[in-house]
Amino acid sequence: GINAEYGKIILFTAMRRIVRWSIYLLIITIIWLLFLFEIFIPLTPFQKLMILACPLYAIISFGVYSLIVIFYNLYYFPTCPGAASSLQLDIVRAREQLIKKGFVFD
Numbered sequence: 001g002i003n004a005e006y007g008k009i010i011l012f013t014a015m016r017r018i019v020r021w022s023i024y025l026l027i028i029t030i031i032w033l034l035f036l037f038e039i040f041i042p043l044t045p046f047q048k049l050m051i052l053a054c055p056l057y058a059i060i061s062f063g064v065y066s067l068i069v070i071f072y073n074l075y076y077f078p079t080c081p082g083a084a085s086s087l088q089l090d091i092v093r094a095r096e097q098l099i100k101k102g103f104v105f106d
Helices: 004-036 045-073 080-098
Strands: none
Touching: 045 080
């Protein structure tokens, strides 16, 4: 049905994104290896050390970026007073219906 088609579209979109990021990672890795093994240009020992440390810098940068995004989204998380009051009303109605059917609350 419709849900199966929607699921296929979501999966296809996710797979395209994974493939795209995998290609980016592969290209960056190849460029890093070319510099690390001095294929095109000779490097000083300090430059080679900096090139060697690039993956560590990338992981740390990604972690810091992820934390910033998480904290930003938590700080600006939308509150919905209308939805909260609607949910409370639904809870009261459900409780009344359960009491009518003989359910006992403690």
